[in-house]
Amino acid sequence: MSETLSPAVARPDHITDAVFYDFDMFADPAYLANPHARILDMHKSAPPIFWTPRNGGHWMFVSHSANFEASRDVEKFSSEIVPQSKIKEMLAKLPPGAPHIPQPLPINIDPPDHTIxxxxxxxxxxxxAINELKGSIRELAISLIEGMKPKGSADFVSEVAEPLPVQVFLKMFGLPLEKQAAYRALVKEHMENIKNHDPAMIVRRMLKLTAIMKETILDRKENPKDDLISMLWQTRIGDRETTINDMENYCVVLFTAGLDTVVNGISLGAYHMATHPELQQQLRADPSQIPAATEEMLRRYTFTVPLRRVSNDIEFQGVQLKAGDRIMLFLPGADLDAKEYPNPEVYNHKRENSVHIAFGAGPHRCLGSHLARVELQVVYEELLTRLPAFSLDASKPVTFHGGHVVGPDHVWLKW
Amino acid sequence: MKIRIDKARCVGNARCAAISETLFPLDDDGYIAITEVDVPPGQEQIARRGARACPERIMIIEEDSK
Structure with a gap:
């Protein structure tokens, strides 16, 4: 889908020609036409660490080595895009009785508080804990796939990839039936606005989310059940008791980190299988290879781009970075780096080094990675078991979006 | 053969345990529970695979000197 390029900002003094490269991660036309092909090209045409003037001006770390090192160095590369001290100052200025503005903790906070x-x-x-959910995740996957099967052709994204993680969360949260429709509607709103990264709009949506969940959260404090909300009430934040504000923060972090990531990951896998009938055949013949295939699809089509802020002026891998500079950890680039993975464009789930960083590295490693892996594996298993050979529906071409979670808007399959 | 683990840098990927839960036991939060694996004879291959599966690269394989 074509998007308007964001205006280019002026180049700061510390950006040399050698590290300048014009790339709009939301709107680059070649990237939106085929994101991972564009990344492979970038490894040949762009510096391994570059600064782009688009979207306010920011760094892109493309090499595996830059992503790996920066992800694990939380002192030099802060996750507090706005420092927590500043957030506290801003929140203190709100009038008394103003609603709690939820924050996606622990994503945007540094150790030691991150750990707590x-x-x-x-x-x-x-x-x-996630293994215990595997049976119910499989039931959900089966019902979604069987529901789509009689149609002979369907958009995999809206039929399977989107509803699955939402239903898994609703089950984990134990949200009552009458609240589930509102939650689903909010997810829909979130997905439809995925290209719009206006912070004020995101805050409004998060306030809607906490409004939907508040009654259940408060109820579980008094009447604990066998669900995630009850369990979180029973733990402590460091040496103090959990508060309603903490609970709201947790709901927000799970919503923002655990839905569109899984949606895009599963959809990219389905897209790869649809375009590789020989792989479908191989995995149907020997489903024990599906876990390895899941890992290689994560490597070949890594899809998240986390953000960091440079804490102090530093030289990093030969590049001058200034305090306050924003960094995109371009993990999809890291996992397609030929220095780490020979012939990175080749899908091969038997490759010698298959250890990717699709879930990030360092202490912010994706908390939901174990859940995501189960969701991906189970969907691939059931898709291959229940559908005959499937391919892309040529009458409805796949379009992609960029941004912090890269992937297809729709994947129309036919079988 | 031994595997030495920089336990403090474990971030809970649990890829080692996905290869062998016996050689690489996890604590209840999903982090590696030990700092060293004394690999029983015959299990060298699976131990190597488990150590190499670590995305954080915090497992050092120490082969027996012959």
């Missing part, structure tokens, strides 16, 4: 806010979620999203 992340700890309560860690157990709920551990491999062991």
């Amino acid at each position: 806010y992340r700890a309560p979620l860690q157990r709920a999203f551990s491999p062991k």
Whole structure:
């Protein structure tokens, strides 16, 4: 889909010709035509670390080495895009009784507080806890795929990829039926506005989210059940009790981090399989290869682009960075770096080094990675078991979006 | 053969445990529970695979000197 390029800002003094490259991560035409082909081209035509004047001006870390090192160095590369001290100042100025503005903690906070806010979620999203959900995730996947099957042709994104993670969350949260419709409507609004990154609009949506969930959150404090909200009430934030504000923050972080990521990841995998009938055949013949295939599809089509802020003026891998500079950790670039993965464009789930950083590296490693892996594997397994050979519907070409979560808008399959 | 693990830098990817939960036990939060694996004879191959699966590259394989 074609988008208008954002205006180019003036080049700051510390940006040399050697690190300048014009790339609009939301609107670059070649990127939107085929994101991962454009990234492979970028490895040949762009510097491994470059500054682009688009979208306010920011750095893009394209190489594996830059992404890996920066992700793990939380002192030099802060996740507090707006420093928490400034956020606290702004919040203190709100009139008394103003609604709590939820924040996606622990995504946008640095250690040591990051560790404290992340700890309560860690157990709920551990491999062991997620494994217990596998059966119910499979039931959901089966019902979505069987629902779409009689049609002979369908948009995989809206029929399977979008509803699945939403239904998994609704189950984990234990949100009552009458609130689920409102939650689904909000997810729809969020997905339809994925290209619009206006902060004020995002805050309004997050306030809607907490309004939908508040009653259930408060109820679970008094009447704990076997769900995630009840469990989070029973943990502590460091040495203090969990508050309603913390609970709202957790709901927001799961909403913003756990929905469109999975949607795009599964859709990219379905797109790859639809265009590679020989892979479908191979995996149908031997489903024990599906976990390895899931990993290689994550590497070949890595889809998230986390943001960092440079803490102090530094030289990093030979490049001058200034305090306050914004960095895009371009993980899709990292996982297509030929220095790390020979012939990176080739899908090969038996490649020698298949260890990717699609879920990031360092302490901010995607908390939901174990859930995402189960969702991806189960959907691929059931898709291959239940559908005959499928391909793209040539009458409805695939279009893509860029931004912080890259992927197809729709993937029309036919079988 | 031994695997030495920089446990403090584990971020809970649990890829090692996906290869072998016995060799690479996790704690309840999903982080590696140990700092060293004394690899039982015959399990060298699976231990190497588990160590190499770590996206953080915090597992050092120490082969026996012959």
